[in-house]
Amino acid sequence: MTRLEGARGRYVAELDEAWSYVMPSGGVLMTVAMRAITHELGDANLRPLSATALFCSPVPAGPLEVRVEVLRLGRAAVQLRAALASTSTPGPGLEVTATYVRSRDGADVLGLSVPSTSLPEDCPDAGNAPRIAAGHPARPFFDNYDMRLASGAPLWERAGWPRGEARSAFWYRYRTSQLTEDGSLDPLALPPIADTMPDALANALGPDARFYAPSLDLTVHFLEATRSEWLLVDKSCERAHGGYATASANLWDDRGRLVARTTQTMMLRAPESMNLVASRP
DSSP states (O other), X not given: OEEOTTOTTEEEEEEOGGXXXXXXXXXXXXXXXXXXXXXXXXXXXXXXXXXXXXXXXXXXXXXXXXXXXXXXXXXXXEEEXXXXXXXXXXXXXXXXXXXXXXXOOOOOOOOSOOOOOOOGGGSOBOSHHHHHHTTOOOOGGXXXXXXXXXXXXXXXSSSSOOOOOSEXXXXXXXXXXXXXXXXXXXXXXXXXXXXXXXXXXXXXXXXXXXXXXXXXXXXXXXXXXXXXXXXXXXXXXXXXXXXEEEEEEEEEETTSOEEEEEEEEEEOBOGGGGGOTTOOO
């Protein structure tokens, strides 16, 4: 991430194919935009509290430009907007609105129960290896993680598993450490693994269903810091209807902390649309 000299709020970055599924993950692009926001703030005492990305057009790997605008600068909270676009392909790309805050004293309540799952080391591999063995193409995005299936069906298998609830859970750990200097996990490591909710719908539709679910938007609430590297993404699809789907996920660490909560809306498409990289959502 480089700030353009003499251009307030403008940044450039380069994103390679390592973060692509079909195209670069929307969650990864959201993180790139939020890194520009963090640079623009330049205040280590401000942390992300919530952010929403609107995905307007596909963004290919390659050179990117981010424009950051401060909407409100308060003593406790700052609200900003970042627009990210490819510099090699026309289109608006995506826009992120985010709230960054200073820590304050207040109530400490957890209104959810930790899901009952096995620890990562006791769960089956869910990365590229079993997917390739089942005849699926390798997706570079998965190579960035150690992945384990915590609950739900092995979705990469083409047969042999029954339809279940519209829910699934996977453990994720970055293969390149995302811990910061103080030993805590970088909160901007969360959007990429949050942007994985179509799994929940696939678990309900069964092994014969084939669909592509590009994100229309993604919201992340950053709830608590963690020093753990393994994160459980517990995903649910609350509704799929009329060609669209709404899903949510809770992100837990392996010590039972609720690190983040996310929501997402998706457009449901036939698999052949995955090749139409220039199409709009």
